[in-house]
Amino acid sequence: MVHSHEDSQGHHITPFVVYLKVAGALFLLTFLTVIAHHFNQQLGVLAAPVAFMIATIKAILVILWFMHLKYDSVTNRVIFGAGFFFLALLLAFSGLDIWTRVVEYSTL
């Protein structure tokens, strides 16, 4: 078999204990999400961003380790990242429209 740079990329084996650590972190963060929820009142307007941020950290853990993207090619990282970028674009411009609308009253 030809041993190229791509080989090591393709067949990287994540150690068993790393998987356990990532899973453990994910469980912890889930507990954290629920605990933060109990402070919903105190967090007020920050409640949603905090929950979203914790979810993002969990997502990054899943993506990098469980989905192996940390050890994968740059191309695959760019491909996957592009999805989130354009999703954000959809939200941003639709939101721009909706939240800059000015209520107009008919002069008739």
Place this chain on the structure above:
Amino acid sequence: MATAAAHGHSSDKNYLNETSGIWSWLTTLDHKRIGIMYFISVMFFFLLGGIMALLLRLELMSPGPTIMTADTYNQVMTYHGAIMVFMVIIPGIPAILGNFFLPIHIGAKDVAFPKLNLLSWYLLMTGALLAFSTLFTHKIDTGWTFYTPYSIKTGTSVVTMVIAAFIMGMSSILTGLNFIATVHKLRAPGMTMYRIPLFVWALYSTAILQVLATPVLGITLLLLSVERAFGVGIFDPALGGDPVLFQHFFWFYSHPAVYIMILPAMGVVSELIATFSRKTIFGYTAIAYSSLGIAGVSFFVWGHHMFVSGQSATAGIVFSFITMLVGVPTAIKMFNWIATMYKGSVQMQSPMLYALGFLFLFAIGGVTGIMLAVLPIDVHFHDTYFVVAHFHYVMVGGTLMAIMGGFFYWFPKMFGKMYNEATARLSFVFIFIGFNVTFFPQFVLGAMGMPRRYFDYIPAYHSLNTISTVGSWLIATGFLIGLYTIINGLMKGEKAPANPWGGKTLEWTTTSPPPHFNFDVEPVITAGPYEYR
């Protein structure tokens, strides 16, 4: 210069006669055969969509009901749009010419995922069948854009049609996915990204759009179906929803979709102009990056379809400004094509006539697009025939011209036969003249205020509408002559040499038609694709 063993095969075996029988075609994994199957299907859909267009123009020949009722008009108008958009122009060049030539252009034996490729064709056929079934249930009348709230309320088979569009969208996604992986991974040794033909750059940029934009159409259509079934109220203003949000979601896909329609056409034009000018393309890198640039910017401009929808002025201004930017990479291409011809040795065979037709018609279409990008102008022109003329100039004058040029250019390679050059030129003349007679008056009509999608109009618009209808008969004649040329060529054409046009891209180094595996020996590339001088 690219080397490839074209003469190694002494037998007459090629991809067409390698295996025989209809089952060998329906289960084929050969990208070339799949391209041919798309060719037949899409041509059939184009015929249907074209008949719808002729019926529309016949109705609009004079004010008042001419051959149909107002309700029927709305239905015919919708099917014309839906068929042409989803079944002809979006699959069009990528699925037919792209499938056939992308692997050959990069020196590969096939696309990355041949089974997915076949699945794409079956998905298109399934979606099309489902769409046509609505002709026998409740013909839809919403326009191909399915705007809410009418699409929620109308009693027609909207859900079936949007499911059909969803399935056809999946076909498009898989084709795009296949092409990206193919371009990334299957290039022959020495074929760097800066040595691939510009047709491949165009298909690559298109594929990115297909993969990123189409899923949003998918969820939009799903939500529309849910809205109809359950009255959820997302898009229905009576229930607290926002019909403009439907438009945001819809155009997020549909604007990149129009670039899915035009980018491959521009790729074909690059090939035609280089070959028929016997000159290396001017500004290869600029054209390559402009394809990517157009694809990228296309995601940021969708709101220019919504200037008068109730969208905020702020959003409108942002969309208007960014839309004008898209003219820049497009213009770069136009100038580079012309610069390629300058001091070239221009051959005026029919493929080149179509390419030149493209330049002229797309220039008009593109410039009127910039006009519409100007927000206050669009407020006046929105939903008038000015817009109808604009998009027909770019889609028909642009993409369809390029498809015809591409068909005739690659016909000898695909089928191993030459077609009759005289009838091909005749078809061009009829199509070119007919197209302008049909659609130029529509710019004037739009400026005069004639609304689009209307069954009837005031007498002041009568004469221009009649002229437009006569034009449609000229176009139809042109396409029929073209069809005759193709069929006649298939049946009685002379045997085609490997390289009738003197092209320099890899397909001209193999036999006409190519062998099953494209190349007997994997080519090794040592130079760019247009090394004339």
Place this chain on the structure above:
Amino acid sequence: MSTDSHSAHGHEHHYAHHFRSAEHEYLTSKEGIWLFMVTEILMFGGLFVGYSIFHNIYPEMFAEGAKSLDWKMGFINTLVLIFSSLTMALGIFFLQKNQPKKAAMSLAITILCGAIFMVIKYLEYTHKFHLGLFPGRYLDVAKVGAEHANLGMYFGFYYCMTGLHGIHVLLGMCLISWCLFRTIRGDFNPNYYTAVEGVGIFWHIVDLIWIFLFPLLYLVG
């Protein structure tokens, strides 16, 4: 396309003719899988965008709807899916280590977790139906005692998002079952496990979406 490897001792994998090597096929297949995952993100993402926008327009109505969600059920489901992601990743790990029996076990547990998730989902749905909390126009505002007339919109989103997610869970379970079958049959080895990796990435996407759905629907409300 790829054909199955023939023998366990040879660890040979017959790759498709248009690739240069098995490795070439593997890397290309992976790229294809990621390209497909992007489409899943964009499709689901559209729902998230819609939800975010309307949550912002009707905050009190969304809060009312969210009250009927039991965060404990969602919490358990989150833990179940995270655990299933672990076992899915381990399934691939054991195949890489040439331990197909443990791999099969891991895949089986993953499917089981998926089933548990769906059972809990079923319980949640039936409970809501019992309370008359249907989507859209099927929610009888008077009968349910709703404060907001368009409460049906909230449940439209709820059933759409969790329903589409649930369909993907079921799809994932079917795909993993197919991988399990092929593992038992001896199709995979340290040199070829592409299908399992692909299905695994799909399963992680399903987990990923739930990671965002849980706080969005159950907590933020």
